[in-house]
Amino acid sequence: MDAVVDARREKGAASFAPVPRPSREEAEAAVRTLLRWSGDDPEREGLIDTPKRVVKAYEELYRGYRESPADVLDRVFEEVEGYGSIVLVRDIPFFSHCEHHMVPFVGRAHIAYYPSKGVIGLSKLARLVDVYARRLQTQESLTAQIVTALEDHLKPRGIAVMIEAEHMCMSMRGVQKSGVSTLTTDFTGVFRDDAAEQAKFMMMVKGLR
Ligand SMILES: Nc1nc2c(ncn2[C@@H]2O[C@H](COP(=O)(O)OP(=O)(O)OP(=O)(O)O)[C@@H](O)[C@H]2O)c(=O)[nH]1
Numbered sequence: 001m002d003a004v005v006d007a008r009r010e011k012g013a014a015s016f017a018p019v020p021r022p023s024r025e026e027a028e029a030a031v032r033t034l035l036r037w038s039g040d041d042p043e044r045e046g047l048i049d050t051p052k053r054v055v056k057a058y059e060e061l062y063r064g065y066r067e068s069p070a071d072v073l074d075r076v077f078e079e080v081e082g083y084g085s086i087v088l089v090r091d092i093p094f095f096s097h098c099e100h101h102m103v104p105f106v107g108r109a110h111i112a113y114y115p116s117k118g119v120i121g122l123s124k125l126a127r128l129v130d131v132y133a134r135r136l137q138t139q140e141s142l143t144a145q146i147v148t149a150l151e152d153h154l155k156p157r158g159i160a161v162m163i164e165a166e167h168m169c170m171s172m173r174g175v176q177k178s179g180v181s182t183l184t185t186d187f188t189g190v191f192r193d194d195a196a197e198q199a200k201f202m203m204m205v206k207g208l209r
């Protein structure tokens, strides 16, 4: 499946025409244009290989377009001695890029769930964050997409996701306020319906350090 189409489907688009990927040469030419737009000379020695490097870096920074949550969430462990209490993986670091400016936003994700029919490998929660963080994002979409993927693949009794991040488009440019944290949360099931469960999640994320 074309990765760009996949990303738009996950964003809820009802119908769309496929967007073809440009060739590597076209992508490198676009970087040369941006270098000229910035005021520099793409032919000077220090910049001559930069378009190649940038395009290669984009493959890494936007790797999430080539991945899907099913790649990381397909394995559920059911033999957990009936464990059905909260599982929280906190402080998962991530780097993403805002879809408005293509500038980094950097932060940590905290993910909790109450298992119903099984658990997933702990590392898979961190991998899931990267599937979505390595795309152009808003922090709100990133939060909601993590919840939806867990809901679809694990059907737990409840999911809680909190993301805290600093947006470089607010610190390096524009309003130029550094050190500002943005917090987003999304809850399903017992976390949505029971205020005490939400409070427990917050306490476990923030309290016991
Ligand atoms: N809700 C939300 N907004 C974001 C996110 N990342 C960046 N933004 C904001 O997106 C907005 C884009 O606003 P515009 O007025 O269209 O663009 P702009 O002129 O570059 O805005 P300024 O950043 O205020 O200079 C800005 O307010 C950003 O702070 C995000 O993850 N979520």
Ligand SMILES: [Zn+2]
Residues within 6 Å of the ligand: 098, 099, 100, 101, 102, 103, 167, 169, 170
């Ligand atoms: Zn931005």
